[in-house]
Amino acid sequence: MSIRIISALVLRYLFLYTRTPMRLVELVFWPLVDLVVWGNVTVFIQKNSDAEFGGFILFFLGAMILWDVLFRAQQGVAISFLEDVWTRNLLNVFVAPVRTVEYLSATFFVGFLRILVTCVVMGLVSWIGYSFNIFQLHWWLVPFFLNLMVFGWSLGMISTALILRWGQAAESLAWAVPFFIQPVVAVFYRVEDMPAWSQPFAWLFPATPIFEGMREVMKTGTMNWNHLWLAAGLNVIYLTIAGWLFVWVLNMTRKRGLLTKFATQ
Amino acid sequence: MSDAPDTREVILEARELTREFDGVKALDRFSFTLHRGEVLGLLGANGAGKTTAMNCLLGLTLPTSGDLFAFGLPLQANRIKILRRSNFSSAYTALPGNLLVWQNLLVFARIYGVPNPKKKIAELLELLEIPHLNKRVTGQLSAGESTRVNLCKAFLNDPELLMLDEPTASLDPDIADKVRKVVRKVQRERNIGILYTSHNMRDIEEVCDRVIFLHKGKIVCEGTPADIVAQSSSDNLEDVFIKIARDGEILDEPKKDPAS
Ligand SMILES: Nc1ncnc2c1ncn2[C@@H]1O[C@H](COP(=O)(O)OP(=O)(O)OP(=O)(O)O)[C@@H](O)[C@H]1O
Ligand SMILES: [Mg+2]
Numbered sequence: 142m143s144i145r146i147i148s149a150l151v152l153r154y155l156f157l158y159t160r161t162p163m164r165l166v167e168l169v170f171w172p173l174v175d176l177v178v179w180g181n182v183t184v185f186i187q188k189n190s191d192a193e194f195g196g197f198i199l200f201f202l203g204a205m206i207l208w209d210v211l212f213r214a215q216q217g218v219a220i221s222f223l224e225d226v227w228t229r230n231l232l233n234v235f236v237a238p239v240r241t242v243e244y245l246s247a248t249f250f251v252g253f254l255r256i257l258v259t260c261v262v263m264g265l266v267s268w269i270g271y272s273f274n275i276f277q278l279h280w281w282l283v284p285f286f287l288n289l290m291v292f293g294w295s296l297g298m299i300s301t302a303l304i305l306r307w308g309q310a311a312e313s314l315a316w317a318v319p320f321f322i323q324p325v326v327a328v329f330y331r332v333e334d335m336p337a338w339s340q341p342f343a344w345l346f347p348a349t350p351i352f353e354g355m356r357e358v359m360k361t362g363t364m365n366w367n368h369l370w371l372a373a374g375l376n377v378i379y380l381t382i383a384g385w386l387f388v389w390v391l392n393m394t395r396k397r398g399l400l401t402k403f404a405t406q
Numbered sequence: 407m408s409d410a411p412d413t414r415e416v417i418l419e420a421r422e423l424t425r426e427f428d429g430v431k432a433l434d435r436f437s438f439t440l441h442r443g444e445v446l447g448l449l450g451a452n453g454a455g456k457t458t459a460m461n462c463l464l465g466l467t468l469p470t471s472g473d474l475f476a477f478g479l480p481l482q483a484n485r486i487k488i489l490r491r492s493n494f495s496s497a498y499t500a501l502p503g504n505l506l507v508w509q510n511l512l513v514f515a516r517i518y519g520v521p522n523p524k525k526k527i528a529e530l531l532e533l534l535e536i537p538h539l540n541k542r543v544t545g546q547l548s549a550g551e552s553t554r555v556n557l558c559k560a561f562l563n564d565p566e567l568l569m570l571d572e573p574t575a576s577l578d579p580d581i582a583d584k585v586r587k588v589v590r591k592v593q594r595e596r597n598i599g600i601l602y603t604s605h606n607m608r609d610i611e612e613v614c615d616r617v618i619f620l621h622k623g624k625i626v627c628e629g630t631p632a633d634i635v636a637q638s639s640s641d642n643l644e645d646v647f648i649k650i651a652r653d654g655e656i657l658d659e660p661k662k663d664p665a666s
Contacts, residue, residue, distance in 0.1 A: 145516060145519060146516075146517055146519075148516070149513055149514075149516030149517040150513075150517070152512070152513055152516065153502070153505070153509075153510075153513040156505050156506075156509045156513070157502065157504060157505065160504050160505055160506070160509075160543075161504050224502070225502075228500065228501075228502035228503055228504065229498075229499055229500040230499070230500065230501060230502045232466070232494075232496075232498075232499040233494075233499055233501065233514070233559065235464075235466060236464050236465075236466065236489060236492075236493070236494040237489060237514065237517050237518065238486045238487075238489040238490040238517070238518070239517060240486060392468075395465075395466065395467060395468050396468045398425070398427060398458070398461070398467040398468075400461075400466050400467065401457075401461050401466050401467060
């Protein structure tokens with residue numbers, strides 16, 4: 142694995158973002174809209190409930206921000222790949238001495254950068270606009286952030302594999318995949334509030350213990366370490382499976398001779 | 407040239423390369439060698455299998471059967487090592503359109519680990535007579551301009567092996583002529599082995615030392631362009647091309663096996 146190659150690929154995305162400011166708008170604009178909607182909902186609920194619950198309900202904003210960590214990481218991988226497809230650059234990359242792991246690492250890093258931009262903006266707005274300080278999560282933020290980012294990468298690889306398999310017609314999966322799982326990973330509500338039959342499914346995803354943990358930390362200042370271990374363990378499994386799936390699909394496209402068709406259509 | 411065996415190092419070799427798509431053979435036991443410093447033209451009608459051959463040789467498409475070697479190494483197991491010493495350009499790929507020309511070239515220079523990339527890029531732009539395009543948006547270039555930028559990318563890593571798939575497609579005769587001359591010049595200076603496809607016979611006659619005619623994935627004949635014209639009952643390469651494309655044979659009644 143070569144840092145030089147990864148940084149060269151990252152440089153390409155940085156050039157892209159500076160050349161096309163519209164991409165930055167998307168990074169900042171949508172999260173803001175989301176945040177304002179949920180922020181206003183929170184204010185509304187706060188005004189119509191007792192003080193204790195009113196303070197706790199701020200978890201909506203925490204959930205919004207953490208959800209965006211996952212979503213941006215996934216987008217970093219999936220959209221970076223699509224950028225190469227849209228610009229017919231994929232072949233140039235595949236005939237260059239770039240290993241799959243280097244290519245993926247570059248997209249991971251782009252995911253990380255996207256998260257930074259979005260989170261800084263959302264963190265500031267939620268603090269100034271709704272007096273929600275994301276740093277009330279203290280050091281817990283670090284494992285939350287890492288776990289959600291890694292899960293986002295896995296989802297990104299899965300989305301990309303699906304797009305490779307089904308062609309550009311499946312492009313919208315790049316945006317849709319995270320939302321397929323949003324209902325079951327308990328972003329805005331507790332697992333115990335979900336229908337009983339669906340609760341076991343919730344614990345199959347590493348995001349669930351993180352969102353549960355976030356609410357716990359906001360309420361009690363600490364959380365069950367077992368939740369963190371569960372998230373980390375599940376992440377290892379997801380990352381392995383997603384990486385394997387991506388490589389498998391890539392080889393299959395090579396075998397079927399579809400890689401070049403895909404890259405030049 | 408055709409009588410004396412070529413003693414230069416073989417840098418690319420296909421042995422019985424076969425590639426099927428849904429049971430149809432796009433390449434049928436295709437074997438050839440390319441030597442260091444040689445330009446080998448791959449000719450044939452639309453669908454003859456030229457691009458498929460190149461894609462297999464680049465590792466983009468896996469062969470159904472057969473063996474591929476570059477620089478004496480089996481291709482699949484040494485893909486990255488081989489790609490470091492090779493490059494590719496075609497009329498069908500593009501560099502990201504929203505970046506500036508120098509940005510694109512810099513990214514690829516870094517990927518290929520070019521020492522002193524800025525200097526190298528300036529040299530190549532000079533060589534292809536396009537220094538003025540340096541700060542242009544890649545996507546706004548004309549076909550001829552972007553072909554030359556693509557060629558810059560292909561020369562970045564001083565490849566020993568270069569694959570060019572229809573590099574002159576969509577170029578006007580003047581620019582096509584310039585591109586041919588530059589390719590030939592760089593190729594001679596650096597002793598590059600080039601696999602070259604084109605539908606332009608002028609291209610082939612000027613650039614290629616040797617050509618292989620493919621028809622439905624099989625070799626119909628090979629030799630220097632002059633040899634091939636001499637072997638056939640035609641006056642020029644273009645007529646040979648048309649003959650092979652229509653009949654799959656070089657002669658009306660085959661007198662000898664031209665491929666031997
Ligand atoms: N991915 C694919 N799936 C199915 N068939 C394919 C695929 N790629 C190529 N083929 C078929 O293989 C044959 C050879 O195609 P190829 O692109 O190699 O031709 P070519 O010689 O490059 O033609 P052209 O001069 O038009 O570029 C064609 O019949 C084509 O339809
Ligand atoms: Mg072709």
